Amino acid sequence: MMKQILxxxxxxxxxxxxxxxxxxxxxxxxxxxxxxxxxxxxAIGEYGAAEIAEIARAGxxxxxxxxxxxxxxxxxMMTRQTVAGTIRHAVNQELRQLFGVDNVGALAxxxxxxxxxxxxxxxxxxxxxxxxxxxxxxxxxxxxxxxEEAIRDLTLSLQARTGSSQVSVFHFxxxxxxxxxxxxxxxxxxASKIGSLFxxxxxxxxTPTGPALLQVVDFIRETxxxxxxxxxxxxxTQTTRVESNGVRSDYVV
Amino acid sequence: xxxxxxxxxIRGKWNGKLYRLERLLGKGSNGQxxxxxxxxxxxxxxxxxxxxxxxxxxxxILASLDHSEKDRPPFLLDVDDVILQGVKVPFYVMKFVxxxxxxxxxxxxxxxxxxxxxxxxxxxxxxxxxVGWVFGDIKSDNVLVNEYGxxxxxxxxxxxxxxxxxxxxxxxxxxxxWSAGSRMADPAYDLFAxxxxxxxxxxSKRLIQLTKTMLPQNRHPRELIKLVRSNSRLQPVENxxxxxxxxxxxxxxEASQQWREAVRLSQKVKVPDDRVKGWMAxxxxxxxxxxxxxxxxxxxx
Numbered sequence: 022m023m024k025q026i027l028x029x030x031x032x033x034x035x036x037x038x039x040x041x042x043x044x045x046x047x048x049x050x051x052x053x054x055x056x057x058x059x060x061x062x063x064a065i066g067e068y069g070a071a072e073i074a075e076i077a078r079a080g081x082x083x084x085x086x087x088x089x090x091x092x093x094x095x096x097x098m099m100t101r102q103t104v105a106g107t108i109r110h111a112v113n114q115e116l117r118q119l120f121g122v123d124n125v126g127a128l129a130x131x132x133x134x135x136x137x138x139x140x141x142x143x144x145x146x147x148x149x150x151x152x153x154x155x156x157x158x159x160x161x162x163x164x165x166x167x168x169e170e171a172i173r174d175l176t177l178s179l180q181a182r183t184g185s186s187q188v189s190v191f192h193f194x195x196x197x198x199x200x201x202x203x204x205x206x207x208x209x210x211x212a213s214k215i216g217s218l219f220x221x222x223x224x225x226x227x228t229p230t231g232p233a234l235l236q237v238v239d240f241i242r243e244t245x246x247x248x249x250x251x252x253x254x255x256x257x258t259q260t261t262r263v264e265s266n267g268v269r270s271d272y273v274v
Numbered sequence: 275x276x277x278x279x280x281x282x283x284i285r286g287k288w289n290g291k292l293y294r295l296e297r298l299l300g301k302g303s304n305g306q307x308x309x310x311x312x313x314x315x316x317x318x319x320x321x322x323x324x325x326x327x328x329x330x331x332x333x334x335i336l337a338s339l340d341h342s343e344k345d346r347p348p349f350l351l352d353v354d355d356v357i358l359q360g361v362k363v364p365f366y367v368m369k370f371v372x373x374x375x376x377x378x379x380x381x382x383x384x385x386x387x388x389x390x391x392x393x394x395x396x397x398x399x400x401x402x403x404x405v406g407w408v409f410g411d412i413k414s415d416n417v418l419v420n421e422y423g424x425x426x427x428x429x430x431x432x433x434x435x436x437x438x439x440x441x442x443x444x445x446x447x448x449x450x451x452w453s454a455g456s457r458m459a460d461p462a463y464d465l466f467a468x469x470x471x472x473x474x475x476x477x478s479k480r481l482i483q484l485t486k487t488m489l490p491q492n493r494h495p496r497e498l499i500k501l502v503r504s505n506s507r508l509q510p511v512e513n514x515x516x517x518x519x520x521x522x523x524x525x526x527x528e529a530s531q532q533w534r535e536a537v538r539l540s541q542k543v544k545v546p547d548d549r550v551k552g553w554m555a556x557x558x559x560x561x562x563x564x565x566x567x568x569x570x571x572x573x574x575x
Contacts, residue, residue: 094445109327126326126364130288130353134337137330145438170490177450181439181457 022148024052024245025103026237027096028076029168030156031059032069034230036194037201040072043234044080052241053107054080054234055099059089059164076230089167093174100151100175101144108143112136146184150245151175152237154202157192157219158228165219176212186210189240190218193233202233208244275306275324275363284310284320284365286354293320293367300415302429304328309370317370318351321431326355326364332431333366335441339430342405349430371426373418377475383423385476385507389537390423392472392511396530398427399464403436403526408459410434411442412467414474434459446470446485454495455521462521465529469518473498476507495519510540 026047034040044054058065058073065073065086077084082103087095113124116136122128125136153175155161155168172190179186187210193202205218277298284293293310296317300307305323312318323329336350352367373379376395380387395417402409409416411432418426432442440448440457447467449455454466473481480501488497502508502515514529514536516522523529 105327124326125330126355126362130330130333130355133326133330134334134353137327138334140327141331141334166490173490174450178439178457181459183438 022150022245023104023107024241025082025100025149025151026052026054026080026154026234026241027099027151028054028056028154028156028230028234029059029092029096029171030056030073030228030230031161031164032065032156032158032228033072034228036227036229036232038231038235040076040230040234041079043231043238044076047234047238048079048081050238050242052080052238053082053103055082055103056080056084057092057095057099058084058086059092059161059167060086061088061164089164092164092167093171096171096175097178100149100179104144104147104149105140108140108147112140145182148184149179149182149186150208150241151179151186151188152241153188153190154233154237155190155192155205155219156228156230158194159226169218172215172218173212176210176215180210180212188215190215191233191237191240192219194227194229196223201229202236204240275322277306278308278322278358282358284322284356284358286352286356286365287362289352289354291352291354291367293318295320304332310367319368319370319428320365321368322356322363322365329364329366335431335433336366336368338435339402339405339407339433342407343401371418371428373420373424373426375414376417376419376425376471377414377478379419379423380475387423388472388476388507388511389541391419391425392468393530393534393537394423394425395427395468396526396533398425399461399468400526400530402433403461403464406436408434408436408440408461409464410440410459410467411444411447412464412471413444413447414471417471436460443467446474446481449521452493452495452498452519454519461526462518462523465518465523465526466521469498469515472508472511472515473501477501477505511536 047054054076056073056077058070070086073084073086083099085095085099109125116122116124116128125133128136153172157165172188176188179188187208189204189208190206191202191204195201195203206215209215278295280296282295284295285291291312293312296309296311298306299309299319304325305321307319307321310318310320321329321332333350333353340348340350347369349368350366351369355362355364357363376391379391399409409427409430411429416427416429418428420426434441436459438459440459440463443457445451447470448457449463449466450457455462484497484501498519499516502512508515511533514533517532518529
């Protein structure tokens with residue numbers, strides 16, 4: 022199973038643990054962290070932009086700064102690229118060990134065709150868990166409608182996949198002193214179950230991105246069993262097909 | 275990748291074929307398509323990719339489609355790599371498909387061509403669906419029309435096997451975007467996009483306006499049906515559009531036949547003037563009765 026956290030924010034954190042350290046910790050536990058920065062008017066500020074890029078780098082993911090109109094498309098694209106990228110990375114590593122070639126592109130076209138077929142099969146069938154962590158500090162308020170739409174849109178795409186997928190939604194800061202983030206929806210794979218998410222949020226000023234990230238990592242740990250990068254994929258068909266092509270990857274045991 | 279100048283030579287590393295680029299045909303998120311010539315005067319479309327895996331994904335689909343549809347000339351003519359300015363660039367070669375986007379075609383030639391164009395498009399999609407594929411990314415730029423309404427689809431690299439998730443789509447043509455169904459590839463997905471194609475081609479201003487002003491949670495096929503019902507040019511295919519937008523066609527063959535019938539019905543010459551109107555007949559009858567009785571009265575006298 023592949024695990025991702027998608028952080029949607031509009032600026033720098035200002036409370037608690039560094040979000041970069043938190044993202045690095047998530048990655049160490051096998052969770053990729055992607056960041057979408059949403060800015061509608063004005064700039065995100067040098068500090069905010071740099072932090073967004075660095076959280077994603079620490080979390081082994083990608084980041085992009087977009088307007089709220091582009092958010093749906095960006096969230097889709099980042100999720101898809103992360104899945105494809107992870108598989109590609111694993112496959113390239115195997116290719117280096119087995120054939121001494123750098124990457125898929127170095128194979129002759131007929132061989133490449135076979136390897137890519139297997140990779141795409143994995144992309145479509147691998148099970149996927151994505152926790153969305155939404156910055157709900159005061160400045161995000163006008164953008165929350167776009168965030169909800171992006172979540173609905175992502176769920177719709179995930180539902181169409183062959184493999185199982187689930188999403189959960191959190192926002193931060195939480196209401197209480199010690200709750201840095203609040204769960205809005207637990208794991209679900211049904212777009213219609215994610216109703217109006219942020220209707221009752223009380224907007225507050227602080228942005229505890231790091232502590233919120235760590236709380237979501239805890240949640241994933243507790244709900245998704247033991248997290249390891251080398252968990253087996255669905256058994257049966259792929260396994261044999263992958264091996265018949267002489268390409269094994271981290272996802273196939 | 276930069277725009278490559280006319281005359282750039284592309285020699286494949288594996289197969290050794292030589293192509294000469296003529297002009298850029300289009301740019302996508304994952305590569306550029308050029309018009310090219312090779313040896314004789316034959317023209318081709320060459321797609322140069324940014325990334326080998328992604329491009330290979332498209333090549334695999336084209337190869338599968340060629341395998342599924344053995345009766346037509348193959349889409350995929352060559353697959354290779356070329357070194358351009360020290361960088362290895364993967365590419366594949368297809369036949370060049372001339373034609374202009376369907377929206378422009380209907381604008382230039384008139385919307386009365388929609389019947390033929392639509393029928394040809396639906397027949398092509400029916401073939402594709404019957405061998406287990408969904409085109410997915412139907413939009414004006416991918417539906418090229420040649421002389422006399424001859425339709426060809428381009429960008430088959432985005433096609434999806436029925437039952438899988440739709441590989442490639444464009445927001446305003448997407449069933450999911452309009453809360454009209456899933457993003458799972460089925461024939462009805464394409465038919466929805468075809469209906470959107472006609473709305474976009476014949477009513478683009480109001481459609482774009484709708485996407486800009488409508489709140490996401492209010493997006494619904496009924497809003498699209500409102501547009502259809504208030505557009506006189508779509509009136510002949512109104513019922514067809516409604517069925518396509520609400521996923522009521524199970525098979526594309528059925529959709530294609532109903533399209534043909536709807537268009538045919540609108541072409542029948544309307545003959546209200548030939549028919550004698552009721553009040554005229556009544557008047558005539560009255561006049562006959564009156565004059566006959568007048569004659570009888572006169573004779574009797």
